[in-house]
Amino acid sequence: MDLKDKVYSMFILGTAGGGYEKALKRPLGGLIFFTYDIESKEQFKKLISDIKKKASHPLFLSIDQEGGRVERTENIHNGKKYLSARFAFEKGGEFLKNQTKEIARELAEFGINLNFAPCIDVNTNPDNPIIGERSFSNKCEDVIKAEKIVSETYFENCIIPCVKHYPGHGDADTDSHLSLPVIDLPLDEMEKTHIAPFKSAVENGIEMIMAAHLHCTCFDKETTPASLSLNALSYLRENLHYDRIIISDDMIMKGVAGYGMTEACIKGIKAGLNMFIYRNSNPETIAMIENLAEIAQSDNELKKNILNSFEKIEALKNKKIKQHIAYSNFVAFLV
Numbered sequence: 088m089d090l091k092d093k094v095y096s097m098f099i100l101g102t103a104g105g106g107y108e109k110a111l112k113r114p115l116g117g118l119i120f121f122t123y124d125i126e127s128k129e130q131f132k133k134l135i136s137d138i139k140k141k142a143s144h145p146l147f148l149s150i151d152q153e154g155g156r157v158e159r160t161e162n163i164h165n166g167k168k169y170l171s172a173r174f175a176f177e178k179g180g181e182f183l184k185n186q187t188k189e190i191a192r193e194l195a196e197f198g199i200n201l202n203f204a205p206c207i208d209v210n211t212n213p214d215n216p217i218i219g220e221r222s223f224s225n226k227c228e229d230v231i232k233a234e235k236i237v238s239e240t241y242f243e244n245c246i247i248p249c250v251k252h253y254p255g256h257g258d259a260d261t262d263s264h265l266s267l268p269v270i271d272l273p274l275d276e277m278e279k280t281h282i283a284p285f286k287s288a289v290e291n292g293i294e295m296i297m298a299a300h301l302h303c304t305c306f307d308k309e310t311t312p313a314s315l316s317l318n319a320l321s322y323l324r325e326n327l328h329y330d331r332i333i334i335s336d337d338m339i340m341k342g343v344a345g346y347g348m349t350e351a352c353i354k355g356i357k358a359g360l361n362m363f364i365y366r367n368s369n370p371e372t373i374a375m376i377e378n379l380a381e382i383a384q385s386d387n388e389l390k391k392n393i394l395n396s397f398e399k400i401e402a403l404k405n406k407k408i409k410q411h412i413a414y415s416n417f418v419a420f421l422v
Contacts, residue, residue: 090380117149132196145404183237249334263299285323294403298314298360303316332361348371360396
């Protein structure tokens with residue numbers, strides 16, 4: 088594989104814009120699916136089957152399927168089927184485990200192998216406009232307990248869980264889809280309350296963590312999204328001893344709107360990001376990936392980090408995707 092191939096492997100793209108079909112000719116990192124991609128069970132299974140046939144390389148086939156407010160299968164179930172994290176947790180550990188198992192089996196039947204869940208933010212701000220019931224609790228110890236149940240259940244059912252939104256979105260008072268939230272807490276409070284669930288997830292073997300588009304003043308005095316912050320991501324590597332994949336939240340969100348597309352990706356890669364989500368695969372996104380690969384040819388630091396990311400991505404794909412295919416075939420047989 089050439090350097091351009093390895094750059095493509097760092098991106099998970101949405102279908103909107105249609106550029107993903109061109110990207111599939113390269114070893115693309117993967118695709119992410121939204122409600123507008125899913126009309127019915129049979130249509131969605133066929134879409135994924137067709138994509139696998141076109142792909143030149145195994146893909147992360149991903150979705151945000153938390154349950155409740157963030158649930159992409161509404162068109163299949165004629166509305167919400169699953170409870171949000173908080174309400175599921177309030178029903179007890181056994182209920183939470185069983186609901187997670189049901190979600191995992193449904194995703195496996197479709198051919199999905201990566202779920203951007205669970206959300207392990209500790210919802211300390213009752214007026215938080217974006218987390219709320221997506222969080223298991225406003226208590227750190229509850230979130231740690233719930234994450235272990237949910238992630239272990241996904242592992243058992245051959246779905247890769249991705250915990251989010253590091254270093255913690257629970258104290259935000261704005262929505263990072265619309266602007267850049269500021270978390271103005273001292274590091275010791277961040278560690279005790281908001282980072283602790285991520286520390287526990289790392290200790291439990293989590294293999295993917297999503298970095299948030301929010302500014303934490305304990306890491307950076309100058310306005311910098313944690314997703315692009317060398318200080319925030321180095322803390323995750325060095326203090327939590329995490330050596331697996333760090334992926335951005337969706338890069339079209341307003342929380343990173345202060346940067347050009349290529350500029351943001353360069354900054355993120357040099358800070359320690361391994362993968363990026365772009366819900367659009369329009370011509371501008373594809374052109375940006377091509378441009379990034381060109382720039383990396385003459386930027387040794389950028390190239391080194393791309394090669395390091397490629398190794399992490401390939402390691403997880405080689406470990407998990409064959410296992411997932413066998414399991415999804417088994418689930419399809421049961422259905």
